[in-house]
Amino acid sequence: MKYVDEYRDGKMxxxxxxxxxxxxxxxxxxxxxEFCGGHTHAIFxxxxxxxxxxxxxxxxxxxxxxxxxxxxxxxxxxELAEKHxxxxxxxxxxxxxxxSRRRSLLKAKxxxxxxxxxxxxxxxxxxxxxxxxxxxxFFAIGFETTTPPTALIIQQAQKQQVKNFSVFCNHVLTxxxxxxxxESPEVRDMGLVPLDGFIGPAHVSTVIGxxxxxxxxxxxxxxxxxxxxEPLDVLQAILMLVEQVNRGKAEVxxxxxxxxxxxxxLKAKNLVADIFEMRAxxxxxxxxxxxxxxxxxxxxxxxxxxxxxxxxxxxxGTDHKACECPKILRGVKTPKDCKLFGSKCTPENPIGSCxxxxxxxxxxxxxxxxxxxxxxx
Amino acid sequence: xxxxxxxxxxxxxxxxMALVNIxxxxxxxxxxxxxxxxxxxxxxxxxxxxxxxxxPQEAEHTLELFREMGVLEQVLSDHGVTP
Numbered sequence: 001m002k003y004v005d006e007y008r009d010g011k012m013x014x015x016x017x018x019x020x021x022x023x024x025x026x027x028x029x030x031x032x033x034e035f036c037g038g039h040t041h042a043i044f045x046x047x048x049x050x051x052x053x054x055x056x057x058x059x060x061x062x063x064x065x066x067x068x069x070x071x072x073x074x075x076x077x078x079e080l081a082e083k084h085x086x087x088x089x090x091x092x093x094x095x096x097x098x099x100s101r102r103r104s105l106l107k108a109k110x111x112x113x114x115x116x117x118x119x120x121x122x123x124x125x126x127x128x129x130x131x132x133x134x135x136x137x138f139f140a141i142g143f144e145t146t147t148p149p150t151a152l153i154i155q156q157a158q159k160q161q162v163k164n165f166s167v168f169c170n171h172v173l174t175x176x177x178x179x180x181x182x183e184s185p186e187v188r189d190m191g192l193v194p195l196d197g198f199i200g201p202a203h204v205s206t207v208i209g210x211x212x213x214x215x216x217x218x219x220x221x222x223x224x225x226x227x228x229x230e231p232l233d234v235l236q237a238i239l240m241l242v243e244q245v246n247r248g249k250a251e252v253x254x255x256x257x258x259x260x261x262x263x264x265x266l267k268a269k270n271l272v273a274d275i276f277e278m279r280a281x282x283x284x285x286x287x288x289x290x291x292x293x294x295x296x297x298x299x300x301x302x303x304x305x306x307x308x309x310x311x312x313x314x315x316x317g318t319d320h321k322a323c324e325c326p327k328i329l330r331g332v333k334t335p336k337d338c339k340l341f342g343s344k345c346t347p348e349n350p351i352g353s354c355x356x357x358x359x360x361x362x363x364x365x366x367x368x369x370x371x372x373x374x375x376x377x
Numbered sequence: 378x379x380x381x382x383x384x385x386x387x388x389x390x391x392x393x394m395a396l397v398n399i400x401x402x403x404x405x406x407x408x409x410x411x412x413x414x415x416x417x418x419x420x421x422x423x424x425x426x427x428x429x430x431x432x433p434q435e436a437e438h439t440l441e442l443f444r445e446m447g448v449l450e451q452v453l454s455d456h457g458v459t460p
Contacts, residue, residue, distance in 0.1 A: 120425030
């Protein structure tokens with residue numbers, strides 16, 4: 001496939017890896033966080049850790065929208081389907097994420113709730129048009145990539161006067177999550193998470209552009225390299241980060257110029273600004289309440305806001321006691337540090353959210369890493 | 378969730394939709410978020426929506442960068458130099 005195969009060339013990957021080996025200084029260690037789950041997935045799928053020198057370590061960030069959605073929001077989605085008897089439409093990734101008492105959308109569906117997996121939010125609106133006597137709610141999750149489609153669908157619902165459609169909005173913002181990590185005591189005071197730079201998200205950046213990262217580079221003196229999701233992109237970004245660290249620089253560089261511009265997709269950004277506004281705070285699994293990190297539907301479009309249309313109980317559900325997802329999402333622990341990993345918690349029967357989505361660190365470790373580690377030892 | 382792929386636009390349809398080619402498979406997707414789209418353009422597709430166009434010149438530039446690196450290594454090793 002064009003724009004895919006040429007960025008997966010094995011020989012070229014070894015060349016870039018060799019270049020990284022030549023560039024790193026033996027007495028230095030390099031810790032880079034890939035913010036986005038898409039990169040985590042790519043790093044394990046293509047065995048990138050095996051190509052890197054010992055002193056270059058990748059820390060997995062919280063950029064997986066399925067992983068960071070806290071239990072109370074999952075409970076609320078289940079409540080919409082069960083108590084309010086709506087047709088709940090959800091992206092497939094959310095279906096198996098455990099809420100309180102390990103109930104998931106999939107279990108609620110098995111118990112008779114009308115929960116439907118959709119590929120696109122447009123499918124949810126079509127279901128609403130096809131079922132005018134039922135309330136239909138779209139369970140909207142995701143970072144800046146899925147937000148513009150949700151904005152479009154709300155606009156379309158209004159234009160087409162689809163009265164039985166609403167959106168349960170859980171859209172979150174990448175820059176505020178990066179700030180929270182940089183401000184966390186683990187990074188700032190305790191030095192538990194050494195962080196020398198970030199690999200910036202690929203597709204999120206196609207929408208928001210490279211400009212929002214300038215602040216991190218300057219304020220926190222951390223280099224950021226925006227990278228595509230293919231293995232050569234990731235390796236090249238690591239090389240660029242190593243070179244910045246060696247030169248004592250903290251700049252925003254863009255490896256993914258084929259799809260990311262400085263300002264991003266203005267049409268998409270304007271649409272999002274028309275439909276959504278910031279929440280004062282939003283709860284993230286692992287990060288807690290993060291100020292100005294989530295979006296809600298503006299009052300002008302309040303008719304399409306499921307949180308206004310239905311009265312939802314405030315759930316106090318908390319994570320499984322032994323589950324290390326919160327710490328893994330902050331980069332403090334790795335999946336291997338979790339007692340449940342691979343034994344009680346597997347992709348088939350997940351306890352924590354990081355084991356559910358293919359972009360979650362635990363699922364990526366389990367699917368690609370564990371086998372490799374056995375082979376090595 | 379964030380996984381998205383480059384697809385080629387084959388036909389522009391009404392209501393901001395387009396027919397795209399995904400490695401041989403045809404699919405209708407929304408291109409409402411894209412401006413100035415033409416047949417033959419590549420876009421990044423995500424949950425049924427095109428997020429952005431791929432700039433063919435920039436794509437070539439990045440590949441060129443990789444190639445130069447490869448070529449350089451080759452020249453050095455041909456001369457028996459370990460950089």
